[in-house]
Amino acid sequence: MLLQIVRRTTKFCWDILPNAVLSTWVFLRLGKLIHKAHIKWQGRAVLNYTRFLRNVPQLELLRDLALKVPTGDTWRVISVGCSTGAELYSLLWYLRSARSDLQISALGIDIADAVIAKARSRTYFREDVDDL
Numbered sequence: 001m002l003l004q005i006v007r008r009t010t011k012f013c014w015d016i017l018p019n020a021v022l023s024t025w026v027f028l029r030l031g032k033l034i035h036k037a038h039i040k041w042q043g044r045a046v047l048n049y050t051r052f053l054r055n056v057p058q059l060e061l062l063r064d065l066a067l068k069v070p071t072g073d074t075w076r077v078i079s080v081g082c083s084t085g086a087e088l089y090s091l092l093w094y095l096r097s098a099r100s101d102l103q104i105s106a107l108g109i110d111i112a113d114a115v116i117a118k119a120r121s122r123t124y125f126r127e128d129v130d131d132l
């Protein structure tokens with residue numbers, strides 16, 4: 001009950017207050033407390049969730065960095081916790097579309113065998129489940 005009140009009040013503040021207020025010491029301190037409580041009480045689970053183009057701003061940032069690399073260079077990309085590879089393949093598509101002259105090698109690693117098998121298959125279907 002108390003947690004619900006805190007959650008609703010915080011969400012309300014987050015939605016209506018301007019950044020200048022949310023960046024004050026009081027709200028930063030409150031955010032740290034909420035984060036600490038969340039870490040302490042949340043259930044622990046490993047999710048394999050991923051999907052193609054999941055984080056476009058991140059892909060665009062990496063593409064923009066690749067645009068600054070000198071012609072003919074080699075780039076190595078490593079995705080730690082790559083899941084089924086959808087994110088890494090999305091990145092390769094972005095990079096190779098922007099810089100076809102770059103030599104790009106990619107490595108994905110993950111602790112879950114099922115997602116690595118899926119990534120190795122390089123075969124995806126619309127009806128694939130997001131979390132193996």
Ligand SMILES: C[S@@+](CC[C@H](N)C(=O)[O-])C[C@H]1O[C@@H](n2cnc3c(N)ncnc32)[C@H](O)[C@@H]1O
Nearest residue numbers: 047048049050051054081082083087110111112
């Ligand atoms: C939520 S998925 C993220 C997938 C992808 N990177 C993305 O952002 O869309 C997290 C993945 O990290 C993997 N993982 C968790 N701990 C790991 C570890 N210590 N080493 C390698 N992979 C790990 C999980 O098996 C899971 O597939």
